[in-house]
Amino acid sequence: MSTSDRRWSVLAAEAALRIAALYPEQMNIYADRGNIAVLSRRCQWRSLDVSVTSIGLGEPLDGSRFNLIYLGGGQDDDQRRCAADLIETKRDGLLAAAANGAVLLGVCGGYQLLGHWYELGEERIDGVGLLDVETTRSDGPRLIGNVAIETSLPGGPAGATLAGFENHGGRTRLLAGAEPFGRVIRGHGNDGRSGDEGCRSGNVIGTYLHGPLLPANSWFADWLITTALGAATPLVPLDDDLELEAHRAACRAAGLSG
Numbered sequence: 659m660s661t662s663d664r665r666w667s668v669l670a671a672e673a674a675l676r677i678a679a680l681y682p683e684q685m686n687i688y689a690d691r692g693n694i695a696v697l698s699r700r701c702q703w704r705s706l707d708v709s710v711t712s713i714g715l716g717e718p719l720d721g722s723r724f725n726l727i728y729l730g731g732g733q734d735d736d737q738r739r740c741a742a743d744l745i746e747t748k749r750d751g752l753l754a755a756a757a758n759g760a761v762l763l764g765v766c767g768g769y770q771l772l773g774h775w776y777e778l779g780e781e782r783i784d785g786v787g788l789l790d791v792e793t794t795r796s797d798g799p800r801l802i803g804n805v806a807i808e809t810s811l812p813g814g815p816a817g818a819t820l821a822g823f824e825n826h827g828g829r830t831r832l833l834a835g836a837e838p839f840g841r842v843i844r845g846h847g848n849d850g851r852s853g854d855e856g857c858r859s860g861n862v863i864g865t866y867l868h869g870p871l872l873p874a875n876s877w878f879a880d881w882l883i884t885t886a887l888g889a890a891t892p893l894v895p896l897d898d899d900l901e902l903e904a905h906r907a908a909c910r911a912a913g914l915s916g
Contacts, residue, residue: 690730731766769864805845808857821908822867
């Protein structure tokens with residue numbers, strides 16, 4: 659057995675991806691379960707230990723138990739209910755998980771709730787403040803359509819493309835010092851004007867890309883897994899012909915060559 663094979667054997671034996679899926683019944687309007695399925699399968703295909711724990715309304719979050727936490731999108735009424743519960747029962751766990759280096763991914767409504775607040779007219783829905791952003795519901799048209807962004811992540815490919823779909827009435831503004839998750843190539847992004855898409859602070863990421871996101875962007879799924887595991891050894895490559903074609907199709911839908 660080669661040195662690289664031995665290193666991989668050790669990684670496969672010791673690595674364990676522990677996923678917390680928050681509010682899977684309420685915050686799943688954009689097929690968010692598909693993202694969880696991709697993460698699970700790509701671990702299983704590599705013989706990596708993986709578990710998914712669904713955590714719903716009224717259930718506390720022990721941030722020390724998980725190295726990847728996922729929060730999807732929902733309708734405004736569900737988002738209100740989940741926002742209140744997030745503050746009451748899960749905020750401390752989220753803060754602890756982020757401080758421990760866990761990966762947190764919020765998509766659409768989940769992205770908004772990772773920020774400071776979401777304003778709908780005179781109503782303000784408070785978020786947990788892990789991302790230095792604020793969102794306001796606009797009287798203008800919803801930002802809808804296929805979208806592609808360019809992003810560079812630590813340890814990931816430089817200038818990589820993510821493609822997906824966006825559908826949001828909120829306009830998200832990055833506050834002083836906040837870094838976008840990526841730059842818009844096609845589509846609207848955070849507000850349709852700035853060219854920013856999403857926000858990233860350490861391992862906490864918020865984005866409006868869904869559809870779901872990970873089936874069309876397998877490289878990003880692997881980045882999430884690697885980062886959550888803290889793995890210095892790259893993941894074993896998979897036969898990703900279908901996944902790469904899904905990515906090319908999503909890019910073409912957004913107006914890129916793919």
